[in-house]
Amino acid sequence: MSVGFWEMVVLFLLVLSGLAVVRLQNAVHAALALIANFLLVAGVYVALEARFVAMIQIIVYAGAIVVLFLFVIMLLSAANANVGLDLLPRLPWAAALGALGLAGVLVYGLIRYQPAANPPALGGGLPQALGPLLYDPEKWLFALLAVGFLLLVATVAAVVLVEPERILAATTHPAHPSQKEEKVEVGP
Amino acid sequence: MKRLNLTAAAAGTLALFGPALAVETPSAAAQPTDPLWMVGLKAFLVIFGLLTAFAYMTLIERRLLARIQIRQGPNRVGPGGLLQPLADAIKSVFKEDLIVSRADKVVFVLAPMISVTFAVMSFGLIPFGPKGAFFGYDPWVINLDVGILYIFAVSELAIYGIFLAGWASNSKYSLLGSLRSSASMISYELALGISLLAPVLLVGSLNLQDIVDWQHQNGWLVLYMLPAFAIFLLTSMAEAARTPFDLPEAEQELVGGYNTEYSSIKWALFQMAEYIHLITASALIPTLFLGGWRMPGFLEQLPLLGPLFALPYLWMFVKIAFFLFFFIWVRGTLFRLRYDQLMVFSWGRLFPLALAWFLLSAWVVALKLPVVWLGWLSLLSLVAFLLYAFQTARPKPVERSYP
Structure with a gap:
């Protein structure tokens, strides 16, 4: 297996945008970095000839989900929210442990990986090829x-x-206890 | 194409899908493509053409609106006002380019660029003629086998331009405008996507060329997919933020909406993006539902005029022009919806309708019924709609009781 120049560039940018998501102070900027990250992941899918998955990645993640993130950030004007403490610098040991564990899993996967004898032909990952796979009762349907x-x-x-x-008003009797107004007593 | 092995882990992900069925790729995707320099040249031509079309669309729209409203419109600069777009361009370039002092400067500058970039990205997919009609090359920029999904993805990313512009301006009106517009666009995007599922299911391909070819063999898709066509027409009007749905820049309520704080060329870029969305929609609707670049079938049968009508590009331009006129006509005729009416219309009417039509056509396709059934169902839905419209449009007689 060989990793070409452009793949290296894409992977580098992928890591960079991931770091930006975590480290940027402004939440809107972080969300923008997240969009960049999702678009780069879609690029990786295209390089793997999984074009359908790449487009779904853009539509669902870069499109719909980040829009919802941004919506909440803007609606609560939480772009520069002060959360009080930055957890990352206080947890160097936990972070190091997590990174080590992840690296271990990745190295294990790399060592154990053997290319499949008959590489699956997904036909460009098009829905015509993915559909029968996904909806096959013996495979992924359940x-x-x-x-x-x-x-x-x-x-x-x-x-x-x-x-x-x-919902309560629609499903229960009008005389349901939750519907009664509580009387507030004022004064002695 | 060379199969790229990115990393072992990624290849393992691919292998996770298990032994797949060997499926033949769709016909259009397997054909040889143009050399890269030609693709670049065509992309340049498309962008150049879109920008020119945008400039003259502003003139045509103003003249047509003026005609609808019984006035003259811009007719002083050049013969018939033909140089008005040039004058407008010069004016907007030389105006002062303001950046609000409390604005987020990077995002403020980035937003109009995002808008325009994603607006011009989808037009290149639309086929303008048969293979080799462009001086021996193909009359399209790229031919993607996931064409419709690509257009969908790009049009969804274009929302970010409006969204970020409103936030970066650091102004209440801008933020309100952008929140409104993104909420309405996301709602309409849903109905738009589902209305497209039915024709894609019927044709069995996401490729635009395959859809045009299918229509050549079986007749225009609008005959089989009338409800989907109607929903797609309405939602693409909403996506381009045209007048019945132009909430993002409701002048009376929001000053100018998301682009209140923008001036000079940045403001012009937003206008450009809006018009390019409109032009793309006007090209996409005929490609998907009205036979694409081909002429109406019955004209082929004519003895003398048949070959004359078969010119490439001609029909595509005629259809684009018709829909552009239609959009301007609608703008001159209808009024803006209130915000809650807009949302109810999308979630309460268009979305369930699109879903119901998709289920119906899925049944027809799954049971392998003849396609004509869908035509009859379309006719039935048209009759039902007309009955409903007749019922609701007529004022009910007021019952008076005299004491």
Whole structure:
């Protein structure tokens, strides 16, 4: 296996943008670095000829998810939020331990890795090739359905969390205890 | 193409997908492509053409709007006002380029660039004719097998321009405008994406050339996919922030919306991005639903005029011009929606409709029913819509009770 010049550049930028996400003080700048990071990951996918996954990476992560991040940052005007303490400098040993563990896993993977005898032909990673794989009952169909169900549960839960009063009013009798107004006694 | 082995770990990720089925690549993607210098030249031509088209779109829009509103419009600079865009360009370049003192300077400068960059990136995919129609080369810049997804991704990234501009200006009106616009754009993006699923499912390819070829063999997709076409038309109007949906720059409420603090060429860049989105949408709608660069089928049958009508580029330009006119017409006719109406229209109407139509066409495709069924279903939905519109548009008679 060989890593070419442009791959090295992309990987270097990938690490750099990852560092920027963690280290930048302004949250909006960090989110911008995150977009750059996601776009570079999409570039890695394209280099691996997984074009469909690359586009999904851009649409879902660089597009939708970071927009939501930015939305929350701007809505709460939390761009320069002072969190009180910077956790990273206080935890050098934990950080070093984590980095060592990650490096160990990576080295182990590199040593144990053997190229597949018959490299899978994914046809450019197009949906025509990925679809039968994902929706094959013997392979990933169950996992896919389980993930979909989990997301549905999460969505319903989010709605319930946001508007408990309206849900209660719609599902319970009007005389439910939670609907009664509490009388506040004033004075002696 | 050479298979690149990036890293062992990444290759392991690829192997994780297991032994895949060997699937033949779509026909259009396997053909040889143009040399790189030609692609670069065509990309330059597309950008140059888009910028010129933007300049003259401003003139055409102002003249047409003036005509709709029974006035003259700009007609003094050059014959018929033809040099007005040039004068506007000179004016906006030489105006003072303000940067607000409390603004985030880097992001403030970056935002209009992001807007324009992602706006010009998607037009190159649209085919303007058969293979080799551009002096022996292909009349498109790149031919991606994930074409629609690419256009979708780029148009989603273009939102960041507006979003960051509003935040970096450090102004309430700008921030409100950008929050509003990004919320509405994300909502409409959803309906837009789902409305495109049905035609993609029917054609079985994400490639724009394949979609045009399919329409040549089976008839225009608008005949089979009328609801999807209607939803796509409305949502792409919202994506370009045109008048019924131009919340980002609601002048009466937000001064100028996200670009309140921008002046000079940076302001012009935002306008440029908006118009380029509009032009791209006007080219994309006919490519996806109205036969692309091909002429209407019945014209081919004509004995004498048939070959005359078969000129490349002609039909694409006619269709683009029609939709650009349509968008200006709508702007001159309709009023702006209120913000909550806009959101309800997207989440409450367009999104469920798009989902329902996608499910219907998925059933037709899955059960291998003849495609004509979708045509009948389209007709049925049109009738239902007309009945609904007739019902709601007519004022209800007021019942009066006399004492």
